Amino acid sequence: MLLIKQLKGCAFLAFEEKQSWLIDELCNYFGADKKELVFYGNLIYWQNDLSKNIKPFWCSTVYIEPFTVTFSSISEAASALKQMQRNWAPYQYVFFRRAALVQKKLPYINLKDRIFPYTLPKTPIGAWTLIDENTMIASAKTSSYLPCGRIKFVEDHENPPSRAYLKIQEALVHFQSFFGDFPKENQRCFDAGASPGGWTYVLLQLGCFVLAVDRSPLVDNLMSNPKVRFLKHDAFTLKCEDIEPVDWIFSDVICYPERLLEWIKMWLARPNVPNMICTIKIQGKIDWEIIKTFESIPNSYVIHLNYNKHELTWLHKGTTNIEQNNL
Numbered sequence: 001m002l003l004i005k006q007l008k009g010c011a012f013l014a015f016e017e018k019q020s021w022l023i024d025e026l027c028n029y030f031g032a033d034k035k036e037l038v039f040y041g042n043l044i045y046w047q048n049d050l051s052k053n054i055k056p057f058w059c060s061t062v063y064i065e066p067f068t069v070t071f072s073s074i075s076e077a078a079s080a081l082k083q084m085q086r087n088w089a090p091y092q093y094v095f096f097r098r099a100a101l102v103q104k105k106l107p108y109i110n111l112k113d114r115i116f117p118y119t120l121p122k123t124p125i126g127a128w129t130l131i132d133e134n135t136m137i138a139s140a141k142t143s144s145y146l147p148c149g150r151i152k153f154v155e156d157h158e159n160p161p162s163r164a165y166l167k168i169q170e171a172l173v174h175f176q177s178f179f180g181d182f183p184k185e186n187q188r189c190f191d192a193g194a195s196p197g198g199w200t201y202v203l204l205q206l207g208c209f210v211l212a213v214d215r216s217p218l219v220d221n222l223m224s225n226p227k228v229r230f231l232k233h234d235a236f237t238l239k240c241e242d243i244e245p246v247d248w249i250f251s252d253v254i255c256y257p258e259r260l261l262e263w264i265k266m267w268l269a270r271p272n273v274p275n276m277i278c279t280i281k282i283q284g285k286i287d288w289e290i291i292k293t294f295e296s297i298p299n300s301y302v303i304h305l306n307y308n309k310h311e312l313t314w315l316h317k318g319t320t321n322i323e324q325n326n327l
């Protein structure tokens, strides 16, 4: 017999291999008591009302209004979800075969890897998880329109010089979704900490000019690309006036967040601020205060990308509008 039961609180799906960071964030930043957390693989259910209206960084999507469905057949499970809304994405950690049969009975959703450039969907999507053979935890309302809150791209294993290219692709997709802006043909980009060249590679594919700054060179075919100017330098000691005007600033430099923040402030103090995308490298224990400072910068977001490691990404919509004749 079908039984649907609303649950208190929310459930949080950790990014892959980031469950321990999510637990740390829930307990040490949002005030959860670890004993209150229930684990379903990477899905962490926290029944306390403190879990409402939060979106931890290490969580890819939140099951905002979770409920359990107890069902006696695969068809019954699928029709219970279908009656609520069209789109449902599966997160499973057990009973994969049974879950696949339920998903097959639900309306089709695209779970394939995406091709960059890609526009984020704008249709709500639910999420569901089998917790035993006849019970699932689900939520029609989730915090992301992506299935389970994750982007995966079709990978190019031959051309980009490093896997870091996936990170900038994902960041650009989010930048476009937040701010409606994307690097355009012949725009100028400053890529700080560019070597071996994954980010520069993506920006060239989009038709941009790139000023690549690093202590080490890029791979040969990027060094000889006419749209690339390489500068062997400490990116953080370059003054704004040392370089030509740029539309976009990128940084993937490995450094303490404090150092990055100081550098960013130099750019924010300019009359024309370029768009910026910077990786915040987390070294050891996360300093929540400095992350809040990044978040509090107007026109900014801090997010964790599927392709980030122990990192967050700061996205900022600038004010620059370089005249074409500057190019």
Ligand SMILES: C[S@@+](CC[C@H](N)C(=O)[O-])C[C@H]1O[C@@H](n2cnc3c(N)ncnc32)[C@H](O)[C@@H]1O
Binding pocket: 161, 162, 164, 165, 192, 193, 194, 195, 196, 197, 198, 199, 200, 213, 214, 215, 216, 233, 234, 235, 236, 252, 253, 254, 255
């Ligand atoms: C994670 S790697 C960058 C990968 C690159 N985004 C890519 O897509 O291939 C970090 C780079 O930062 C560079 N780096 C570290 N400190 C730097 C600094 N102060 N100025 C410029 N580059 C720096 C390192 O040499 C290294 O190449």
